[in-house]
Structure formats: structure tokens, C-alpha cells
Amino acid sequence: MTYAELEALIESIALETLGGSGHFHCGNDLSLKLAVEEKGYPVVHLDPISGNRNIQSGNKTASVTIGFFEQGAVDLSAKEEQVIYARQEVVSAHFLAMLQEEDEVGDIAVRDTPVKNYTDQLLSGIACEFELKLPISLCF
Structure with missing residues (x-):
């Protein structure tokens, strides 16, 4: 699976998960800021994917960090924070x-x-970090 195919798969699943309420974003913090200003909340944000290929074992490991966010606020109470975390x-x-x-x-x-x-948009939610092990034959 190529980088573009993996990103497209993650985007497709993220949009299906959101069910039409919210949007998907992939990129850096600056482009996230612009996307949230334009499209609002909630947002599923994918950091650029990194990875390693092991030619000998025939595997690729893709390191993924993805956030599930809604609008927070500077003055959120601990209870309000917990509600956002639970929802996301x-x-x-x-x-x-x-x-x-x-x-x-x-x-x-x-x-x-x-x-x-x-970020400046006061995004609050859950960030998930994981690795995907993919067959290298699908990586080209």
C-alpha cells in the first residue's frame, strides 16, 4: 500500500465515521488552522504518516498519529473536558x-x-498513535 493509498483509506474511514458532521484534514498545524477556520468542527486530523520498510522481512511499518477533535475553550471545567474526551x-x-x-x-x-x-483553534479531544504493519509487496 502506498502512502497515498493509506492516506486515502484513512480519510475514507474518517469521513464515514463522522457521518457527514465534520471534516477530515491531513497536514501540518498551519493548514489545520486554516481548515478549521474554513470548515469548522468536529475535525479528524491526520499528521503526515512516516514509516519504515524492511526489505528482508517483506514488511512496511507505517506510524500514524490521528486526532479526533471538537472545539474546546480556554475556560473548560474538568467535567466539560471529560465529556469532550469521552465523546471523541x-x-x-x-x-x-x-x-x-x-x-x-x-x-x-x-x-x-x-x-x-x-492550536489557536482550541481543539480538544483524543489523539491516537499506532503503527500499521503492511506487506511490502503492497507498498510499491
Whole structure:
């Protein structure tokens, strides 16, 4: 699977997960800021994917960081933060379950991190980090 194919797969699943409410973004923080200003919330944000290819073993490992965000606020109470985290954790779990159903994707071990007021747009939610092991024959 190429970088572009993996990004397209993640985008497709993210948009299906959002069900028409919100948008998908891939890129850096500056382009995320512009996308949120234009399209609003919620947003699924994919950082650029990095990876390693092991020619000998025939595998590629893609390192993925993806965030599930809604609008936060500077003055959120602890309870309001927890509500946002819980809501976005459900969205991320749905996304990951759909991703794992893909033939090329094996087991996914995820590290979740609550995020409060990320960027100037005060995005709050859950960031997920995981690696996908893909056959190298699909990487070219």
C-alpha cells in the first residue's frame, strides 16, 4: 500500500465515521488552522504518516498519529473536558474498529492521549498513535 493509498483509506474511514458532521484534514498545524477556520468542527486530523520498510522481512511499518477533535475553550471545567474526551474516544474507537476490518490491516495497538486546546483553534479531544504493519509487496 502506498502512502497515498493509506492516506486515502484513512480519510475514507474518517469521513464515514463522522457521518457527514465534520471534516477530515491531513497536514501540518498551519493548514489545520486554516481548515478549521474554513470548515469548522468536529475535525479528524491526520499528521503526515512516516514509516519504515524492511526489505528482508517483506514488511512496511507505517506510524500514524490521528486526532479526533471538537472545539474546546480556554475556560473548560474538568467535567466539560471529560465529556469532550469521552465523546471523541467513542468516535476514535469507531474509526479504529472500521480500520481494523480492512484486509491489509492487522491488529492495532493504540496509545490514546487526551488533548486540550490544541492550536489557536482550541481543539480538544483524543489523539491516537499506532503503527500499521503492511506487506511490502503492497507498498510499491
